[in-house]
Amino acid sequence: MDVVDDGGSSRASRVRRRRRSRVLSRYAGRPIRLIWRYVARHKTAHSLVLLSVFAAVACALASQYGIRNLIDALPTGRAHPEGVIRAFTILVALIFADNLFWRIAGWISARTFVAVTGDIRREMFDYLAGHAPSFFSDKQPGVLSSRISATANAVYTVENTIAWTTLPPSLTVIGSIGLVAAVSVPMSLTLVAISGVLAFCLFLLARNGKSRHEAFARQAASVDGELVDVIGNMGLVRAFCAMLVEGRRFDAHLAAETDSRKRSLLYLEKLRLLHAIATSILSACVLGWTVWLWSEGRATTGDVVLIGSLGFSILHGSRDIAVAFVDLTQHVARLGEASETLLIPHSMPELTKATPLDVKRATVDFDNVTFAYPGRRPVLDRLDLHIEAGERVGLVGPSGAGKSTVLALLQHFYEPGSGYVRISGEDISQVTVQSLQAAISIVPQDVTLLHRSLLENIRYGRPDASDADVRRACEDAHCLDFIMAMPDGLNTVAGDRGAKLSGGQRQRIAIARAILKDSPILLLDEATSALDTASEIAIQAALERLMKNRTVVAIAHRLSTVQSFDRIVVLNRGHIVQEGPPAELAAVPGIYRDMLVRQGRRTPAPRPDLM
Template identity: 85%
Template sequence: MELVDDGESGRASRVRRRRRSRVLSRYAGHPVRLILRYVGRHKAAHAVVLLSVIFAVGCALGSQYGIRNLIDALPTGRAHPETVIRAFSLLVMLILADNLFWRVAGWVSARAFVAVTGDIRRDMFDYLAGHAPSFFSDKQPGVLSSRISATANAVYVVENTVAWTALPPSLTVVGAIGMVGAVSVPMSLALVAISAALAYGLFLLARRGTSRHEAFAEKAASIDGELVDVIGNMGLVRAFCAMPMESRRFDGHLAAETDARKRSLLYLEKLRLLHAGATCVLSACVLGWTVWLWSIGHATTGDVVLIGSLGFSILHGSRDIAVAFVDLTQHVARLGEASVTLLTPHSMPEPTKAAPLELGHATIDFENVTFAYPGRRPVLQGLNLHINAGERVGLVGPSGAGKSTVLALLQHFYEPNSGHVRISGQDISNVTMQSLQAAISIVPQDVTLFHRSLLDNIRYGRPDATEADVRRACEDAHCLDFIAAMPDGLNTIAGDRGAKLSGGQRQRIAIARAILRDSPILLLDEATSALDTGSEIAIQAALERLMKNRTVVAIAHRLSTLQSFDRIVVLNRGRVVQDGAPAELAAVPGIYRDTLARQFRRTSRPEL
């Protein structure tokens, strides 16, 4: 009995991914907790950055104290030069230390902050890949990709804003108030009260603007989605001369996004203007208070300089804190919006105790399966179907009969509403996706290729295949000739979704990919629909070799391609209405015979 699995390391990796997915979903809509999660992965580096900033701010405040000592030492400096020298030396050392600690913080953060963004992108991509196909059918690819980038970028900006814009003035305000208290306790207490009131007022006002920032984040993501949607379908746009219409549509989205951004930024500017006015008034009051203390002999000249400087540091620091907090509010709002979209709980999570698929005989069973797409009537209704190992079965029926749904359920793209889908007697809902996918190869009707070389596309399902293996698969799929005619052969870039190839060429590449993958179960979804008659004859020979000793399930509207199959299963309204060998069904009244007759009349009709 064959075990379709990738060993202990693969199982351990899947366990880690499942655990990480369960944990990540808890952070949807909790941006601060999400940031702390990734900061925690690099504790030592972030601790170094934090301590370096603290020491740097301490040295900067100490420099102001050093200036005060130097000023007070100058009147008696000629008589006692050692006093001036000590004050000067202390000031120089504090300035040097200040710059050194900032450089240490910058050097370490350049590694730590970038590492955090890399971790986020990696985890978000892995989590996104775990969503069921229904999730992607409801979302634009551009919106999802932009949200991954927006999440990582928002965290990077938040970290930088905290480290360089919010934390230094916060520490400066605290340290400066302490130093002012050494000269004038009443002034220190007043500055504490004023700074706290100012910060709290700005906090309340900033929180009221959160909805504006979230609206901007949503509109910005929709712009990315619209761009990807139009660019990805540019051929269709040009074919219908729809560029003016698309320009107008994009202008509408752009106007909404621009308006949302303008309202977000103008609200921030109002807060900054309010704080700037308050700072001007309070700075004048602090300076006047300090001069009054000097006039009554309660402060030296150095104290005037020190307190005046510290007062300005406190008030300007509170301004910087408010500005930083407002900026953080905007970025955290964008992070929260992106996390809600990306970290939606998986609708079909892999069971914790999922076992690898064991393939003894590649049998397929649908046991009383009922399935309906969300918000629609059932596509399959109590479907029962057994396919023996090594049997070739063609699925036939009118549009909407459930043929493609059968293939989708077999690949576990969706969960049946009721019933079971089994391979080799095992319910595929309880096996690992890795082992299930390894057991199945598919040649789809709408062939998808990556913007990579043909070589990479063909061996996508078997990355360890040699170039010689790829060439043999291409020969069997009858695509070596057109590949050889291309400028770079197998190294030719396929273009976006294979845009540089014709439909028939893409389909033959997909057949070569399936041949190379060599899985025991083969799904053919209109595998020759894009081929001309001559190519179809050649491909049929390749498919015959490919289907040998495999369990095959094929959808085909041209019944001529199914004449060599063991069975034809006719579906109608989600149920099996006919089942038998092609010759048997051709001899009895029903959908199969009627369809066969229509196609025969169409192909035998003389050309005009």
């Protein structure tokens, strides 16, 4: 039962993980900085994409100038064909180079942008897993998972929008203005002023629509959460004939989400309409100005074509920039909302100076521990409890007495309001999370299995266990027979949360999982609650083998589970009101004897000799 800290990972990796968590929390609600964090990890690749886009736009602009030279060379082309051939060759080369650079940018971005989304999902999941259990109790799983996906997808969309929708027209506008200036400086300056005014107006209008985009992001996440919540509890929904009720509830959420999306999109369309009207009028003015220059003899036919084409490029480019910027505003708003939810600071971060738990003797101590859930009265009040190494202690008492809280604090799911929880003499708030988890095995009342094979579920606490070790654990837990009776045996997929198994079968799998993990401290949370009487007798034998040479803390409503224990601790309203061997407590008035009477057991059963 050696406890290996962090599954063999080094202290350096723990330090890096803690440092990364502290850094990530600074990006909550700061989407631009969050994007740059991941872009900076792939600087070379992003630089190549940027340079390729620059080169492609430059070739496209040069192609328009090449068309101008070709048109001007045509009047004398029959007498001097070399000018036409040269202009034609240059134009074809520029068109080819234009397409080549776009393909290079696309090839690199296909790898780089996907790598960025992988980095985001990986770090967001790692950060999310570092939150205290209280964080998850207040959030719907679907909302959290959708926000991880929303964060990654938003960054991917932002990168694509900038690379293909925002940057090219921006460069086109800048380059076109420069080329127009070579023919008419006044026209160039006019176009600069008009484009600047249009961009500024659209920026202000887009910023005013931010609240609409954020509302849509919140409603979209809410709909995802409702879907996962209902689908994950479909058995409950059907059992209570609540399909119509849930349908109406979902319709209400969907209507709110649809309404918020409609308001967001209609606001964007208003901006696009405003810009379309402005560019239509201005395009006509630019074309008229160009023709006037030609009539005055101040521009060649090629200049007319060039300036007209560039003028359209500038005005339509500013439209594309505005449209892309408005879209970016929506995606950045969703990214900001998702990051605010996921990257709130950890309420119980692992200490930088945390050390691995060294379990020399698996003693457990609660020293003057007081604890209350937020907004509620204290569940534990100055609790003092000492459990010797190898001792079996049963926790009994009425609902709300604090039994489950004792197990939760022992696993460091919460920080005590005051006092200390110690294992082997060490304050568990000062040790690494992985080493604490490695020291404890638990068989819960509500057994949770992953949607994976039974073999993977049983190996979950000890992934390197051999097949022979797994089979022995299954035999000890009395679950090998029903597993091998399944068509796929240990490769049978458990289903969502173990839906393909009965409650008793899930508990036997949990016992096998705990046996295989082989931790020095064992927690039993009503470990036989889902078993019938015949199954309970068989499982008691498995539990006896599981509990051998371990420190055991067990919650029991069914008192037959703890009749063979060394000591019973009776809790009531956060205090220890009785404690002692089961036989002694059964002989004196009190909560324990009252519970025995209610269960029809006036005297404890003799301890079975299953050694």
